[in-house]
Amino acid sequence: MQQIINFIIRNKTFLLFLLLFSVSIVFTIQSHSYHKSKFINSANFLTGGIYNTFNNFSSYLNLKSQNQLLAEENNRLKSLLFNSETALDSVFIDSVSFGKIYKFTSANIIKNSYSLTDNVLLINKGANDSIKEDFGVITSKGILGITGSTSKNYANVISILNTTSQISAQLKKTNHYGSLTWNGDSPNIVQLLDVEKIAPVLVGDTIVTSGRSSIFPKNINIGIVQDFELDAAENFYEINVRLFNDMTNLEHVYVIENKDVKEIINLLNSN
């Protein structure tokens, strides 16, 4: 016993080092598995508050380009609104129910990140605005990611530029779908994997969300096909998708809540 205590006292620095090092390795491994980073995330009072204060100043720097984006979106929405009046009348039941399934909340990005391999963003809306885990986040141009852990006033967004993120996506012209992942190389290009060989893919095709995951509605823009090839087994396409979003310049986003998600999950689990 005496010897054990002596050993601990003699090597206390090394043991402390070993302890702290393994604690941090555990945190690292947790952060590499999707949605597991519960302790170490920036959605808390202190870091969220500091980022928010700083963002209050720095958001002035790109006010012009952000206004431009919002004006473009207004323009697009106005043209949709005025051109689709007749169409709305004929299918009004559908459009009303569509509006009830998905609830949109606008939010601001207060911490952007795109240079790491696992990027996590921070937005200034949280549990107080009824934002929970697994809500979709989009911008005016395309999808951005899925919410992760939340605090009262802030929420983490697991970006599509994260090697652990997987989102169901499909070709706009046909319903062939695959899963959208990122290989960590370029912040403009993401990869669409597992698309059936039979799908008629062409360079320049638009890729949209498939609506299969109950997180995103169908037909939200993602990007266009830059190039594609068959995988090693020659059964599926691997498609490089150029994003519509400029991931390096983000400010205004929308959080989408699917109100029927419980019902869908219950139904899936009951089978």
Add this chain to the structure above:
Amino acid sequence: MNSVLSINSIRFLVLILTQVLICSQIIFFGYINPYIYILFIILYPVKNNRSLFIFLSFLLGLIVDLFLDSGGIHAASSVFIAYARPIVLKFSFGMIYQHQSIKFDSVDFGAKLSYITIMVAVHHIILFSLEIFSISKIILILQKSLFSSIFTIILCVLITIIFSRKSK
């Protein structure tokens, strides 16, 4: 003694804020980032309580991790260089270190440069290995470590020169 304490606490806070609000927003060519917060570990007094020093480094890394949503990669690499610091000190400064009398403001510039270089390089290699976490991307790890190291070393040397209290 009191001034050592206050200088180091101020340095701790200022370096964290500078790191997360300024340096992590600089992104050269898509992936080059300086990590200057390790200056705290580099410039910590040589005569110290080693356990406390290692614990402070862990805390420093963990706070940076909190801000950058990076799990525990900064904590791990900070703890590692804090533990390995005596070896690097001995290698770079040789005899002076044996007498425990290094003042970072007044040592030979070459020795100081080699000390900073080794510390930063080791830190960055561990940092990016843990961040990317895949052997198959070793080229990317080395590339990121190399370019970010160069940037960090330049900034660290400049900061130590600007803020050195040598009066001539």
